[in-house]
Amino acid sequence: MNKFVITGGGGLLGSAFHDVLAGVDLTRLHRDQLQTETEEALIETIRFLQPSIVINCAAATNVEGAEQNPEEDSAANARLPGALARACKETDALLVHFSSTGCYGDWKAEPYVEADEMHPTTVHHCNKLDGEAAIVQSGCRHIIVRTGWLYGGAPALAKNFVWKRLLEARDKTEMTSDASQRGNPTYVEDVARQVMKIIDSGVNGIFNVVANGVVSRFEYVAAIVEASGLACKVRPGPAFARLAKVSPNEGAVNARLQALGIDIMPAWNESLTTYVHTLLQSHAWKTVSVHEAERISE
Incomplete structure (x- = not known):
């Protein structure tokens, strides 16, 4: 039976693995065990645990904050994956790591596929790409998952986008949403199930893992409100001002999975x-x- 280690188990992605990993031999590594200053200690922990599979759900997700504090973002999204990769190489464990479709950048109108070039436009996505590179360069067995526009989890989660839009729609008769940015609204529990399918299939490498279909942020929010039955009209609006120059096209297609x-x-x-x-x-x-x-909806 496979022995799993999961990092970042309390976040949006990590919590989605709770059900799919029920009943398996599972160890969760907490935040204080993942500091890059203690890289050797982290590697020693992996050596001691001798897992078959490490699922790295630990990440910094504040895209705006990364522009002002790139070092903190790099520690979580570039150096930590590199340290885990070196530990997995040494112990022959499979590393599952989550990256972003935002890493493709802003050079294509169609959805991105895994073979496309990477030209990230933000500090955050540059760091995510550095994390990917560190994993590949380590030589460890790996599955790198590029996903995006994730939703799900409990209402209390700080970044529960769908919950916040429901609260906003409940108390308004009209709201607007960005009609210019496009992506794949993707349920985290679907991602967890798909990752387990990849693991069971025995294939490695880089995969886009997103829900099928690319829509605008406006279409996404309109679908949330329509599904709720709330009497709120959602209208298309302009792009909102951001410090990070996020690509207007974060859409992708699961080309490798489909092949x-x-x-x-x-x-x-x-x-x-x-x-x-x-x-x-x-x-x-x-x-x-x-x-x-x-x-909450502020």
């Missing part, structure tokens, strides 16, 4: 509709006050 016949990712709106209905049936939705809704 291998192992793409199980659904259409972008299927899981979204189900997830919205789950949130509307939750205790959190039924009990959140108007004051709290206004605070």
